[in-house]
Structures are given as structure tokens and as C-alpha cells.
Amino acid sequence: MIPRAPLLLGLAGTLPFIWGAITTALPDFALSAAQMIGPRFVGPYIQLFYGAVILSFMSGVLWGFATKAEGKQAATGYVLSVLPALWAFFMTGGGPTSAGIYLIAGFAGLLALDWLFSRWGLTPPWWMRLRVLLSAIVVTCLCIGVILG
Known part of the structure; x- marks a missing residue:
């Protein structure tokens, strides 16, 4: 079972993605919202x-997990932990469609790293349930942004 605090905070962290999907799907609403905010x-x-921002944040989370490892596994964990932030930095330019596609790939790659760190025993036992749920929401919302945007 996913503890309540990480679940609620994780779900709250998806709100900008959900808001982006809603305002992409509803252009008239988006125009009004853009004029206001x-x-x-x-x-x-x-x-x-x-x-x-979130890919960069998750790099920090993975770095924290890497501190639980030792030797070559720790070194590998540290190297892998910086990949989401570097991916976000280098791959999100060039327009909203390509940046959205690269973010989708980045979140898919992040989920693979989550799985690896979990397999190594560096994450809490509920970690993958939380990460699959949040990743599904994020990727779905990003797909809406790419397809309709």
C-alpha cells in the first residue's frame, strides 16, 4: 500500500500536467485562462x-536512492540518477510538439530507472506502484498536449 502522504503529494504533482491537458483540449477555456494567468x-x-522541472526533481530522488548503494552499484546509480535532468535540459527545446514527445520518452525512461533502482532494493516497497500510477497520468496528459497541441 502506498502511504497517504506520498500518494497525495504525488497526485498533487500531476495537477499542472492535467491542467495543461484540459487547457489544450479546450482552446476557448485556454484563451480565457491565458488572459487571466x-x-x-x-x-x-x-x-x-x-x-x-519534475524530471530534474526526480534526478535528485534517484540520487538519494543511490546513496543507499555501495561500490560500483553506487557509482552506476549516481551516473544514472543525473540522466533525467540532463535529458530535460538537452531535449526540451525545439517547439512544443517535439519537446512533448521528448518529455514522454523522458518519463518512460525515468520509469525504467525507477524499476532498476527498485530491483536493486534502494526504494521503498511501494515505490513502483506510486511511480506507475503517476507516470501513467503524466504520459497520458503529455500525449494530449502533443496530439491536440
């Missing part, structure tokens, strides 16, 4: 900016 906070733009 700014164009950076609607449609695929909020998803792209926030997605890069």
Missing part, C-alpha cells in the same frame, strides 16, 4: 516547463 500557464507550455 498568462500564456505560460496553459496548454502544452505549462506541461513542458513543469515536466522539465
Whole structure:
């Protein structure tokens, strides 16, 4: 069972992705929202900016897990932990469609890293249940941004 605090905070962390999907799917609503809060906070733009932030954040989480390892496994864990942040930095330019596609790939890759760190026994036992749920929400929302954006 996923503890309540990580579950609720994780789900809250998906709200910008969900908001971006809603404002992408509803252009008239997006226009009104953009006039109220700014164009950076609607449609695929909020998803792209926030997605890069979250991939970077997750690099830090993985780094923390790597501290539980020793020797070569620790070194490998540290190297792997920086990949999501580097991916976000190098791959999210070039327009909303390509950046969205690269973020989808980044979150899929992150899920693979989550699985590896879990397999190594470095994560809490509930970690993969949480990460699969959150990744499914994020990737679905990003797909909406890419397809409709």
C-alpha cells in the first residue's frame, strides 16, 4: 500500500500536467485562462516547463536512492540518477510538439530507472506502484498536449 502522504503529494504533482491537458483540449477555456494567468500557464507550455522541472526533481530522488548503494552499484546509480535532468535540459527545446514527445520518452525512461533502482532494493516497497500510477497520468496528459497541441 502506498502511504497517504506520498500518494497525495504525488497526485498533487500531476495537477499542472492535467491542467495543461484540459487547457489544450479546450482552446476557448485556454484563451480565457491565458488572459487571466498568462500564456505560460496553459496548454502544452505549462506541461513542458513543469515536466522539465519534475524530471530534474526526480534526478535528485534517484540520487538519494543511490546513496543507499555501495561500490560500483553506487557509482552506476549516481551516473544514472543525473540522466533525467540532463535529458530535460538537452531535449526540451525545439517547439512544443517535439519537446512533448521528448518529455514522454523522458518519463518512460525515468520509469525504467525507477524499476532498476527498485530491483536493486534502494526504494521503498511501494515505490513502483506510486511511480506507475503517476507516470501513467503524466504520459497520458503529455500525449494530449502533443496530439491536440
